[in-house]
Amino acid sequence: MKLETQCIHAGSAPDSATNSRAIPIYRTAAFQFNNTEHAANLFALKELGNIYSRLMNPTQDALEQRVAALEGGAAALALASGTAAIFNSINNICQAGDEIVSADNLYGGTFTMFNDILPKFGIKTNFVDPNVPENFASAITPNTKALFCETLSNPACDIADIEAISDIAKAHGIPLIVDATFTTPVLQRSIDFGANIVVNSLTKWMGGSGTGIGGIVIDSGKFNWKGDKFPLMNEPESSYHGVRWAHDLPDMLAPVAYAIRMRVIPLRNLGACISPDNAWIFAQGLETLPLRMQKHCENAKAVAEYLKDNKQVEWVRFPGLPDDPSHALNEKYLSGLGGPMVVFGIKGGLEAGKSFIEGVSMFSHLANVGDAKSLAIHPATTTHSQLTPDQQGDAGISPELVRLSVGIEHIDDIIEDIDKGLAAAK
Ligand SMILES: *Cc1c(COP(=O)(O)O)cnc(C)c1O
Numbered sequence: 001m002k003l004e005t006q007c008i009h010a011g012s013a014p015d016s017a018t019n020s021r022a023i024p025i026y027r028t029a030a031f032q033f034n035n036t037e038h039a040a041n042l043f044a045l046k047e048l049g050n051i052y053s054r055l056m057n058p059t060q061d062a063l064e065q066r067v068a069a070l071e072g073g074a075a076a077l078a079l080a081s082g083t084a085a086i087f088n089s090i091n092n093i094c095q096a097g098d099e100i101v102s103a104d105n106l107y108g109g110t111f112t113m114f115n116d117i118l119p120k121f122g123i124k125t126n127f128v129d130p131n132v133p134e135n136f137a138s139a140i141t142p143n144t145k146a147l148f149c150e151t152l153s154n155p156a157c158d159i160a161d162i163e164a165i166s167d168i169a170k171a172h173g174i175p176l177i178v179d180a181t182f183t184t185p186v187l188q189r190s191i192d193f194g195a196n197i198v199v200n201s202l203t204k205w206m207g208g209s210g211t212g213i214g215g216i217v218i219d220s221g222k223f224n225w226k227g228d229k230f231p232l233m234n235e236p237e238s239s240y241h242g243v244r245w246a247h248d249l250p251d252m253l254a255p256v257a258y259a260i261r262m263r264v265i266p267l268r269n270l271g272a273c274i275s276p277d278n279a280w281i282f283a284q285g286l287e288t289l290p291l292r293m294q295k296h297c298e299n300a301k302a303v304a305e306y307l308k309d310n311k312q313v314e315w316v317r318f319p320g321l322p323d324d325p326s327h328a329l330n331e332k333y334l335s336g337l338g339g340p341m342v343v344f345g346i347k348g349g350l351e352a353g354k355s356f357i358e359g360v361s362m363f364s365h366l367a368n369v370g371d372a373k374s375l376a377i378h379p380a381t382t383t384h385s386q387l388t389p390d391q392q393g394d395a396g397i398s399p400e401l402v403r404l405s406v407g408i409e410h411i412d413d414i415i416e417d418i419d420k421g422l423a424a425a426k
Helices: 003-009 036-045 058-071 080-092 108-121 134-139 162-171 254-269 276-286 288-308 327-334 349-359 389-394 411-425
Strands: 075-077 099-103 124-128 144-150 176-179 198-202 215-219 315-317 341-348 375-377 401-405
Touching: 003 058, 003 288, 058 075, 058 215, 058 276, 058 315, 075 080, 075 254, 080 108, 080 176, 080 198, 080 215, 080 254, 108 124, 134 162, 144 162, 162 176, 215 254, 276 288, 288 315, 288 341, 288 411, 341 349, 349 375, 349 401, 349 411
Parallel strands: 099 124, 099 144, 144 176, 176 198
Antiparallel strands: 075 215, 198 215, 315 341, 341 401, 375 401
């Protein structure tokens, strides 16, 4: 099936119990066992099935099948938030003493997780400028267990050269984990370019209407976890019958050892599960993702072109503009569509940035992206305000930067509202 078809049909056979055509919401905490043998088999992984909704739920399963198909992955695991998805993608393979190498132009929350929280668990992050892929190679040490970057960075709008970074990961026998929130599988199937693990905040474009919080991790099923570098995948698991994930699973499950471990170790024991209601919201939202992404990108391009010619605007970042630093990668990684985000620098710095935000009325001023509605924020005083000025600089955030998540309203109304903001900032 093509992607547009998968968005609607993957993971959605009519419900076997009721023939319901739409995906049902299974609002239950637990599932009754047929008998004691059935219960024992489920717990021993001899048989797959539902036990308790912290571990899996049929509504969640439908969402996971759909997203795994869209990303071209072998399995997926949905979690309570994009943040939980990122945390679990790391802690599934890293323990105290381990390191990762990460891009430095990250979503503010991810930067804080890597810079301030993971070190408290003994996991160190070496940050690099991802726009020079060789930087990843220079920062790898014998303790490095993964490389991490965003496909299209939040908010700087840098496109990562995933293929080049994945070549470096391959040469060192470590996986590349990418956060594909800003691209979604509609703009880029990162696994096709060599990513081993893909994470997404479902909260954003995948859901598409700002109605729930969720995240998902997709396992490509292509990484070979066997070997001393990954003790969590190779040594007997003390909390799970001594299973060695990279060795002991039946053939059918062996390729998705990473996804299975994440479900039965971090998800089961740390508990960041998605609710069935939110899983349903995201599975539903995905049905219109290709149409929405097309429109988001089309409107973003029109906004970028409009701002570029405005005298009050110092600079614009949108990979679809011919002189954008990421333009060369736009064709290969974003199908030439430029993405759904526009960031720009307004003349007059911090004060003008704030006045712009005060001046718009249709744009919602809030800390989210990927809604059908147009959204605006001033990162230096909000999402990235915990960062030092140097860290803000590394993340591509200057005081005058305004971030626009361009919605799917009529472009004339979007431009009219931007004009109001610019007038207020004069
Ligand atoms: C929002 C966002 C996250 C975090 O997702 P939540 O669902 O809010 O936890 C991670 N990465 C990127 C790029 C994001 O935009």
